[in-house]
Amino acid sequence: MHQFRAFAVLLCLGAPLRLGAEEPGGTLKKVKDSGVIALGHRESSIPFSYYDDKQQVVGYSQDIALRIVDAVKQELKLPGVQVKLVPVTSQNRIPLVQNGTVDIECGSTTNNLERQKQVAFSNTIFIVRTRLLTRKDSGIRDLPDLAGKNAVVTAGTTSERLLRKVNEEKKLGVKITSAKDHGESFLILESGRAAAFMLDDVLLSGELAKSRKPADWMVTGTPQSREAYGCSMRKDDRPFKALIDRTIATLETSGGILPIYEKWLQKPIPPKGLNLDFPLSDEMKALFKSPNDKALD
């Protein structure tokens, strides 16, 4: 009996954790008081946010995140604010933003209506489409070709939900494996366990760039959805969101974003010096003209 009482006590100890997550005064005050801003980043979201060959966090979203940090420093007039880098995954990024471990997360997070119930999104920083990565000789050209075959997705991504949903609705019989991160998903694809890997097109190009023989792989299929990437932060923190939105909007309308885009999508990037050669889409051009934080769903 006393064992069960001990369990009950342990469970109750967990209860205050949630209460601690809601901070009065918002993120800016928290940063001002602590002198630290916690920046969530990804480990293998090439070219948005990932570790390069020197284990430094780099990428398109990371460059934008650093601009945001500069803006926060300026706003608070505290040039000494420290940046605490927190690696996050597709699965834990939203809980970590919600519970305050991370103040702002800039990686490859799709802004959609469902997630807007959980966190707030900044102005859109990138627009992608969901497609398939497959071996050139696999014979797979589009989603219906996957019927009855094995496919891999990264757990917690919008592609995971999308593929499960399409699979259920159209009764394709695709056997879906959910891997821990994009790196592991690609490993499952490369080792022949899955015929295709479904993800956002740019990220697939990034995985392709990492592979041993990039020439063996191709990104294919009708784009399944358009997705807008934004930085995520806690909900209902207007001053912080306004500052971030302003920073991103200025960057986009002033054209300051273009060198960042070229650097990561049209020039050789670490770790292997491969060029993703990803042209600026009309949608992105339109976005840069009139920045917004709308989900595309």
Next chain:
Amino acid sequence: MDFRIFVSPVPTGETTYLGWLFVGLRNTVALSLAAWILALALGTVLGILRTVPGRGLRALAGAYVEIFRNVPLLVQLFIWYFVVPEIVPGGHRFKQIDPFAQQFLTSAACLGLFTAARVCEQVRAGIESLPPGQKNAGLALGLTLPQTYRYVLLPMAARLIVPPLTSETVNVFKNSAVCSTIGLIELTAQGRQLVDYTAHAYESFLAVTVLYLVVNAAIQLLMRVVESRARVPGYLGSRK
């Protein structure tokens, strides 16, 4: 806290989130049982080998224990899942079968072989804890060595090691959570998926915790009955 999420339907619509948790629980139980049967069978054989007079057999079983006990379970799992199919003949055919079957078989083998090393040590300890007179008496009666093990040593040792085996059984269930890392949809994986889809981390992991506690409490109750029946009068831990 909002526990209504458990009765709301999942996005693909075929069940509720609670249904997902039960699918996970079912897989956890099936995986753990499969691994436990493997561990018990192999561990018993290895445990006996560790006590036989032949030095070669003893060394073989000893080496097994050292390898499987000293490499982290997670590393072993990745080796079985990512490395072994690449180097073993037929591995490429294995990779083409249903992904769930791949994950389940790999996990059961990995967890079973890992736990076998631990069961082996319990069996060895059980046999070695018996007074040497028992083995000698068996041999003096004219029993062969295998017969001495079968009729004298093992029945005694098995009764002595029930309590440590109880904790190994519980360990198998807890260790099975590691298998979520290769994509096996077991209880922990479903808990994480629930967090992904609903963002109710607190409720999801509370439910997962309760389910693990319930399963392990059931094991302990069951094993307590076994323990009280198997107790050897006059030995440590017996009341009479």
